[in-house]
Amino acid sequence: MSLVGSYVALSKPLVAALPVFLLAWLRFGIGGAAMLHWLKKPADEAPLTPQTKRLLFLESFLGNFLFSICMLFGVSMTSAVAAGVVMATIPAAVAVMSWAFLGERIGLRTWSAVGCAVVGVTLVSLSKQELLAPVSIGLEATLAPKNSFLGTFLLLGAVLCEAAYAIIGKKLVGAISPKRITALINLWGFALVTPMGLWAAWRFDFSSVTAPSWLLLAFYSLAASVWTVWLWMTGLKTVPASQAGVFTVFLPVSAAAVGVVFLGESLGPLQALAFGVALLGVLLATLPSRKR
Numbered sequence: 001m002s003l004v005g006s007y008v009a010l011s012k013p014l015v016a017a018l019p020v021f022l023l024a025w026l027r028f029g030i031g032g033a034a035m036l037h038w039l040k041k042p043a044d045e046a047p048l049t050p051q052t053k054r055l056l057f058l059e060s061f062l063g064n065f066l067f068s069i070c071m072l073f074g075v076s077m078t079s080a081v082a083a084g085v086v087m088a089t090i091p092a093a094v095a096v097m098s099w100a101f102l103g104e105r106i107g108l109r110t111w112s113a114v115g116c117a118v119v120g121v122t123l124v125s126l127s128k129q130e131l132l133a134p135v136s137i138g139l140e141a142t143l144a145p146k147n148s149f150l151g152t153f154l155l156l157g158a159v160l161c162e163a164a165y166a167i168i169g170k171k172l173v174g175a176i177s178p179k180r181i182t183a184l185i186n187l188w189g190f191a192l193v194t195p196m197g198l199w200a201a202w203r204f205d206f207s208s209v210t211a212p213s214w215l216l217l218a219f220y221s222l223a224a225s226v227w228t229v230w231l232w233m234t235g236l237k238t239v240p241a242s243q244a245g246v247f248t249v250f251l252p253v254s255a256a257a258v259g260v261v262f263l264g265e266s267l268g269p270l271q272a273l274a275f276g277v278a279l280l281g282v283l284l285a286t287l288p289s290r291k292r
Contacts, residue, residue, distance in 0.1 A: 001247050003231075005254030007223045008071060008083050010216060012263060015076040017213045022204055024068045025197020026217060028190035031225020038183035045177065052175050055168055059181070060188030063165030068189070068224070070158035077151025079265050086155040087251050088278030089117035093163035094245030101167055102241065109284050116281025123274035162248070169233055170241035178233035186225045253279075 014023055041047075048056075075083050092114045098104040172181050236244055256275060259265040267275070 001250035002254045003223045003228045005251040006258050007220050009255045009258035019200040020072045021196035022200035024193045027221045030221035031186050035183045038179040059168045060185035062161045064189035065192045067158050067161035070154045074151045074154035085274045089159050090248040091245045091282050092117045093159050094166050097163045113281040113284035116277050120274045120278030169236050173237045181233050182229040
């Protein structure tokens with residue numbers, strides 16, 4: 001989750017250098033090339049059932065494809081700090097989806113955490129600093145206040161995708177090895193984004209991308225497609241889905257930290273308050289309850 005937060009923040013300069021769909025396509029392509037040997041079915045692994053195939057598609061469509069598109073467009077319209085605040089709602093989203101789809105019981109404290117998450121997102125959406133933030137999407141750059149709200153909305157979509165990713169992943173690790181899950185869902189993601197990626201590549205001048213941006217792209221691709229997915233799936237083999245949501249707290253913290261330390265972003269008073277309220281929701285949702 002710390003790696004996810006870091007590449008969420010570092011995607012900010014990448015979306016200024018590359019169109020979003022081209023960036024996503026290159027990410028899946030580089031990641032897929034790095035783990036081609038993970039696609040082969042181990043001898044002791046059962047054949048994929050129709051249900052497992054559907055879950056693999058959904059895991060890739062929601063957790064890889066839609067998450068990447070929503071996150072990249074959302075970050076391009078706001079900032080890494082804003083992304084960190086919005087991503088702080090992931091633990092609450094995981095709790096709600098666990099209740100809705102897995103039948104897990106959640107108490108008043110978790111619902112209070114959901115309320116804190118909503119307040120935090122509302123505060124960051126109203127931040128004047130965010131409303132004046134420049135918008136950079138690939139080759140275009142505008143200054144549009146309404147895009148800040150749209151960016152926050154897209155980041156919320158990324159939150160829901162990440163929560164669904166945690167729920168579906170728990171079901172998959174019981175049938176397939178973490179390495180093969182990582183390779184298969186990346187392959188689906190590459191297939192889904194290829195038409196739009198080719199369209200963006202056809203119109204793009206690759207000579208305009210600097211060497212540091214290519215190095216950052218390599219790190220982003222390996223972190224987003226290989227390292228974080230394999231680590232997450234390996235952890236899910238022994239950690240319940242609801243408890244795994246606890247660890248998503250490291251995503252917003254690292255995203256905001258990278259934005260402030262490496263990207264020169266500032267943490268304004270309203271944003272700091274929003275971040276504090278969101279983290280309060282994280283604490284409410286994740287602190288262990290005292291047993292009777």
